[in-house]
Structure formats: C-alpha cells, structure tokens
Amino acid sequence: MPKYTASFLGRDCPGVVATIGHILEEAGCNIEEVTQTILSGEFAAIFVVAAPLADADALRARFCAGLAQAQVDLSVLVRPAIEGQWGVGLHYEPFVVTADGADRPGLIASMSRVFARHGVNIESLKAILGEGGAHHALFAFEVMVPDSVDLGRLRRELACEAQNHGLRVSVQHRDIFEAVHRVNSF
16 A cells, blocks of 8 residues: 555644544554644644555545544645655664753754754754743754764754853753653652
8 A cells, every 4th residue: 555644734622633543544544653742732743654545635635525524624735655764774873952041033943053064863853932931942852863973073063053042952862861861750
C-alpha cells in the first residue's frame, strides 16, 4: 500500500483524535507513525499512514468529507510520504539544547541559524513563554548532531549567539539530559 503523510490543523476539541482515527479506519488506513500536540487551543497532528487509495487528492477529499460530517473544523494536507529519514548513512548523536532569558523577536531564528550552519537537524522544538516571569522565554531544542560536527565549536557558537541575545544556553547529550531530569520515586 502507498504511504502518505496526512497533516491536520485546527481548533482543538474533545474527541478530535477519535474522529480522525475513525476516518482513517473507515478509509482502510493503517497508522504507522503519529505526532500530535495542542498549542494555544489549536490542534496539530501529523500521521504517516499506509492507505489503499493510490491518490493523495482522493484521500484528502475523503478525510475532508469525514471531518465535515463529524462537524470538526480542521485543515487537511495529504502528500506522499518521504521514504527514509534525514541523515540515513550518517552517524549522529542526540542532544538537548535549552536556552532561556528575556523574550524578544528573533531568538529562535538566531539559534536555529547556528544549527543550520553546522548541519544539525532540529527534531523537536518547544517554546515556553512566561513561566519564569511575564517576559521570560525557555526554548528546548532536541537536535541530531552528525559525528562530523566539531562539538566544541558548535557549543561556542551557540553560547556566543545566546550571549548576544541575553540568553543562558545549555547543551547536553540527550542521555545525560534525561538522566539529570529523571524523577525518581521514593
């Protein structure tokens, strides 16, 4: 069966995942991967599905019809799934980079430019605003760093960029980050 990436975006409400799941089931799709989140009341999900329909437009029309019938207001994008992932054949290590400080425009752009210059892929990004004060920002980047990258140089450039914007930055291997932040039960 052909594989597709189906993206859904719109106003969150209880049952939205159940509705999408039902529509996918009715269309004969098998869910192979999924990620979903809520951001400021907006629902966003990406599903990779194996589908019996060999036409992305027909599959999108089927999803839209099912959502309309269920009265769930979501935008839908369907396209053929990309085979393979970034970095196939490369060896890379997972890192968590956090940056925090006063919020202002351009922080994510400047930090992500450093990653791009080094060929580092951002796999996940979370921005949390206001928890450390009204104008405080915390960014957590989960990145994949190829072995060919000079980690010391990457750290120095991230620190310099962070300092230019009044941010504190931390770069930790994901295994260390998870060990440090693991909550042990007593």
